[in-house]
Amino acid sequence: MLGEFEYLLITAAVSLGDSAYGTAIRQEIEFSTGRKCSVGALYTTIDRLESKGLIKTCMGGATPQRGGRAKRMVRVTLIGIQSAKEFYEAVTSISRDASWVSPSIGGVNRIGGLE
């Protein structure tokens, strides 16, 4: 079972598609959760997910706005997608009777989020 931050990272990487790399994933997570995401947390989680076979990474191209430094590109594997799906289903399932879940919307309240 994935951890919360692992799920956020995988979901952000899937949303970003071919543009998934360090800064873009961080910004996506910070925008969605409203929480600060440190470089340390991001890269150690990337390493852990990579060692579990849930994502693959490679060094991408350098751009001038990065001072000519390469990006570490992230791609989610099929196992990663399956794990994220299981996590999402588990959270949705356990939250169905929670007081903060609005029956009219039928989903998890954005304010409550996944915290």
Added chain:
Amino acid sequence: MTSLKSLVDYSARILPPDDREAVLGDLIESNATVPQSLREIFGLYLRQQVLLWNNWRPWLAAFGLAIPGSLLLIGLSISVSVAYLRLLAPAVIKATGHTIGVGFMLFLCNLLLLVAWTWTGGFIMSSISRLTIRISATLSFIPCFFCLERFHVRSLSRLCLLLFLVPAIYGVRRGLQIAQIKLHSALLLAIAITLLTIPTWTIKDAWLPNWALGWPTWYLVITAIRNRNRSPQEHSTWRTS
């Protein structure tokens, strides 16, 4: 400002090359200030170091090999040095009229064991946990400093305690370079070391160093057997760890 940026670049050298490149690029792209950049770099480094110890290998390398191994090898270094003085030192031979033959084989076995055990220990220490090798190496110096401080034998130089260092350093370097050796080499080394310990089997207190220093050679054999049965990984641009 340029010097502060070079401080960030210099600090980032503690990170592995790929991480350094990606992290520095990310920090530039997100317009992080110098203090923020330093905090992020050291934060990542600390997390990586802590995570390295979330595994049995660094613990084995540091506390199963580096500390006890160096302590026992210091003892063997002293034993070999004393035997050398007694058997082979020209001044002693001349003064006592002794011939080289007495105890020479045991001395030779101990000398070869010292080299073989030390090389193997260094090799295993670096190959099973190469990312924590600096910590393991530092820990292996603790017994050295302890013994150097207390060693006072007029006829022996303190450097005798550190005879094992040269093969150890060579072993560590080889471990970092090749990580594993072929099965037949590992088997040959293990058999040779075991045979060299035969003269010590009758000595009551020799079982401890024999086992404590001998297990890395058989670990090397087991690792070589396991690795031989594995198929080579496919080469790909994408890393999969």
